[in-house]
Amino acid sequence: MAEHLLAIDRLAAEFAGDPPARVLHGVSLAIERGAIAGLVGESGSGKSVTAKLILRLLDPTLCRVTEGAIRFDGIDLLALAAEPMRRLRGKRIAYVPQEPMNAMNPSVRIGKQLEMVLREHLAIGGREARTRSAALLEKLHVRDPERILAAYPFQLSGGLRQRAVLANAFLCDPELLLADEPTTALDVTVQAEVLELIRERARESGAAVLFITHNMGVVWRLCHTVFVMRRGTIVEHGATEAVLEDPREAYTRSLLAALPERNRPRTPIPVAS
Ligand SMILES: Nc1ncnc2c1ncn2[C@@H]1O[C@H](COP(=O)(O)OP(=O)(O)OP(=O)(O)O)[C@@H](O)[C@H]1O
Ligand SMILES: [Mg+2]
Incomplete structure (x- = not known):
């Protein structure tokens, strides 16, 4: 069997303290190349901590992994030295953080920020960086890329800013995108557009x-597989259809019960023109 692109195996972690606060209790999760997996669960269940541990964004003196492994394309990420980890981050694995304003530097123009990413990972700068950035923004259905590239993040609407964040993430053609609630701050129409953009970009780039x-409505629309998390562990997982049609865990059923029937679309979400 082909190896999964990402395989998290019985990951356990705790936050420093007296006593330490156990946050993950044996999280196992795997994603195949090109697949969209949902990680769903109530607030505080450990979803963001899991994503941040994949990229080693948490200070190990604050959040310590006590057991388990994270493998990306066969690489043991927890054992990887700092420099190769830095090269991987933003290039092979991209991250869209939960707090949209944290994704970009507020005092640097969008074009400059995208150029910095291209320069660091692909040694591309100047005009070529500009052309690539503009082309990607166009693929993200931004009508006037040059204006966006010249803008500071705070000058953009929420929807445009989220497109800039996605451009930042997709710039180096990552093999894996970790998207932490990327649409929460957006209104419903823009949410649907951004979900479709993620799906489209992911499909085209693989x-x-x-x-x-x-x-759960978003999972239903977007994800091939779903992992349901509760209190630091995965309580249920499988193909989205199977889990949502016939959830085994009471907890999954409760998440589904919160979703009005009319919000469970069976057709792909529309692309807003
Ligand atoms: N820096 C920290 N120090 C101590 N505890 C933390 C820290 N960050 C997160 N936690 C705790 O770890 C647990 C999991 O947090 P996490 O941010 O992963 O939740 P989440 O599932 O992403 O929730 P949400 O849906 O609200 O974003 C929570 O109980 C949280 O209080
Ligand atoms: Mg979170």
Whole structure:
């Protein structure tokens, strides 16, 4: 059997303290290349901590992994030295953080920020960086890429800013995108557009996605597989159809019960023109 692109095996972690606060209790999760997996669960269940541990974004003196492994394309991420980890982050694995304003530097123009990413990972700068960035923004259905590239993040609407964040994430053609509630701050129409953009970009580039959300409706629309998390562990997982049609865990049923029937679309979400 082909190896999964991402395989988390019985990951356990705790936050420092006296006593330490156990946050993950044996999380196992795997994603195939090109697949979109949902990670869903109530607030505080450990979804963001899981994503941040994949990229080693948490200070190990604050959050310590006590057991388990994270493998990406066969690489043991927890054992990887700092420099190769830095090269991988943003290039092979991209991250869209939960707090949209944290994704970009507020005092640097969008074009400059995208150029910095291209320069760091692909040694591309100047005009070529500009052309690539503009082309990607166009693929993200931004009508006037040059204006966006010249803007500071705070000058953009929420929807445009989220497109800039997605451009930042897709810039180096990552094999895996970790998207932590990327649409929560957006209104419903823009949410649907951004979900479709993620799906479209992922399909065209072949990237796999770990999509973190509270929203079962979003999982239903977007994800091939789903992992349901509760209190630091995965309580149920499988093909989205199977889990949502016939949830085994009472907890999954309760998440589904919160979803009005009319919000469970069976057709793909529309692309807003
Ligand atoms: N820096 C930290 N120090 C101590 N505890 C933390 C820290 N960050 C997160 N936690 C705790 O770890 C647990 C999991 O947090 P996490 O952010 O992963 O939740 P989440 O599932 O992403 O929730 P949400 O849906 O609200 O984003 C929570 O109980 C949280 O209080
Ligand atoms: Mg979170």
